Amino acid sequence: MERPKTLAEALEALSRDGAQALGGGQTLIPTLKQRLAAPSVLVSLSGIDEIKGATVADGTLAVGGGTTHAAVAREAAKAYPALAWLAGHIGDPAVRNRGTIGGSLANNDPSACYPAAVLASGATVVTNAREIAADAFFDGMFTTALEEAEIITAVRFQVPERAAYAKFPQPASRFALTGVFVAKYADEVRVAVTGASEDGVFRWAEAEAALTARFAPGSVDGLSVAARGMIGDLHGTPEYRAHLVKVMTRRAVEAAD
Amino acid sequence: MAMVCMTVNGNPASGEVEGRTLLVEFLREGLGLTGTHVGCDTSQCGACVVHLDGAAVKACTVFALDCEGAEVRTIEGMANPDGTLGPIQQAFQDHHGLQCGFCTPGMVMSAAALLAETPKPSEAEVRTYLEGNICRCTGYHNIVKAILAASGQDVAAAAAE
Numbered sequence: 001m002e003r004p005k006t007l008a009e010a011l012e013a014l015s016r017d018g019a020q021a022l023g024g025g026q027t028l029i030p031t032l033k034q035r036l037a038a039p040s041v042l043v044s045l046s047g048i049d050e051i052k053g054a055t056v057a058d059g060t061l062a063v064g065g066g067t068t069h070a071a072v073a074r075e076a077a078k079a080y081p082a083l084a085w086l087a088g089h090i091g092d093p094a095v096r097n098r099g100t101i102g103g104s105l106a107n108n109d110p111s112a113c114y115p116a117a118v119l120a121s122g123a124t125v126v127t128n129a130r131e132i133a134a135d136a137f138f139d140g141m142f143t144t145a146l147e148e149a150e151i152i153t154a155v156r157f158q159v160p161e162r163a164a165y166a167k168f169p170q171p172a173s174r175f176a177l178t179g180v181f182v183a184k185y186a187d188e189v190r191v192a193v194t195g196a197s198e199d200g201v202f203r204w205a206e207a208e209a210a211l212t213a214r215f216a217p218g219s220v221d222g223l224s225v226a227a228r229g230m231i232g233d234l235h236g237t238p239e240y241r242a243h244l245v246k247v248m249t250r251r252a253v254e255a256a257d
Numbered sequence: 258m259a260m261v262c263m264t265v266n267g268n269p270a271s272g273e274v275e276g277r278t279l280l281v282e283f284l285r286e287g288l289g290l291t292g293t294h295v296g297c298d299t300s301q302c303g304a305c306v307v308h309l310d311g312a313a314v315k316a317c318t319v320f321a322l323d324c325e326g327a328e329v330r331t332i333e334g335m336a337n338p339d340g341t342l343g344p345i346q347q348a349f350q351d352h353h354g355l356q357c358g359f360c361t362p363g364m365v366m367s368a369a370a371l372l373a374e375t376p377k378p379s380e381a382e383v384r385t386y387l388e389g390n391i392c393r394c395t396g397y398h399n400i401v402k403a404i405l406a407a408s409g410q411d412v413a414a415a416a417a418e
Contacts, residue, residue: 001320001322001323003323003325004324022320022323022379025318025319025320025323026318029279029300029320030300030318032277033298042276042320044322044323046323066366070312092388092390093367093370093386093388093389094300094314094315094317094367094389095300095318096311097309097312097313098314098315098319108281172301174388174389215385239292
């Protein structure tokens with residue numbers, strides 16, 4: 001294991017064959033234990049202070065890629081309460097003290113919470129090499145636009161006028177069985193759904209159009225979500241998740257402030 | 258193998274570890290501090306919770322080498338200097354907050370982290386904070402009582418059923 005102190009040292013270490021970045025390790029370490037990954041070198045990002053912490057300027061919240069969920073829950077509470085609430089309900093307190101926003105986004109678990117916030121906020125994922133719009137970042141289950149040895153250094157959120165995240169938790173894993181993040185901006189409403197689709201996080205276009213026309217819980221009542229392509233497992237059928245998408249969207253609109 | 262150095266319960270601790278050595282393995286097998294338990298080894302159960310630079314973490318899901326230079330506190334560091342039980346530990350005994358005791362080290366460490374953040378938590382806050390700590394004996398009620406008592410609150414009204 002390498003433990004660089006700077007981003008430059010981390011990038012150099014990651015350029016080696018078989019090297020893998022390690023964020024907070026709350027997904028990667030269990031994955032290694034199951035022998036689902038076997039990198040030759042782990043490059044721990046936890047000692048790199050320059051990618052930690054949250055700052056606010058001109059209605060934009062910038063969160064360092066190495067910021068833990070617990071730190072986002074604290075530091076974004078005033079600037080972006082819906083994001084802070086989401087961060088404060090990932091996993092459990094001990095997991096939140098280690099897991100990071102950059103690690104969660106790079107992994108893009110189809111049931112992770114952060115992808116919903118990033119996509120619904122139209123956030124910008126900043127890496128060592130470039131800036132990636134949220135709409136171009138998520139590329140299906142466990143897949144993103146990130147290249148090999150590319151590190152998420154920050155995520156920039158345009159803070160919406162109103163927003164909320166409604167999570168239906170799967171109580172054993174503490175992931176979202178279905179979670180919906182709704183963000184209302186001056187000119188549009190964005191709705192992102194996690195935990196439901198086999199393709200990972202997605203935007204629900206019909207709900208966005210209805211909520212842009214009228215931002216009220218009842219606006220989604222006449223809509224329906226097709227079960228096709230939804231995740232089916234012992235925790236819920238595709239039909240159940242499709243139903244939850246609508247219910248959780250409604251709840252998020254009700255909670256949005 | 259690589260050398261790792263940290264402070265554990267206020268004392269310097271170091272040892273040779275592999276890259277894959279987990280913090281909990283270093284504590285138990287390297288330092289002989291077997292109070293920290295391994296329950297599930299999948300970061301679900303919370304029996305292995307310790308404090309890393311003041312924050313509760315699951316020691317089964319942190320690499321030892323990632324703790325270089327860190328301050329670690331384990332259940333062995335929770336007793337009073339004279340060896341008697343610390344206030345949270347004593348409250349667990351007084352309120353029957355344990356039966357088999359396997360989850361107790363993690364429960365006590367999570368409780369200590371909660372009370373450091375929130376000195377007078379409500380019953381709901383205690384239960385929410387313990388989401389990542391699983392107990393298969395007590396049904397949690399007496400654990401919640403013990404933590405409320407350790408915070409100096411009256412537990413007669415709380416968690417009665």
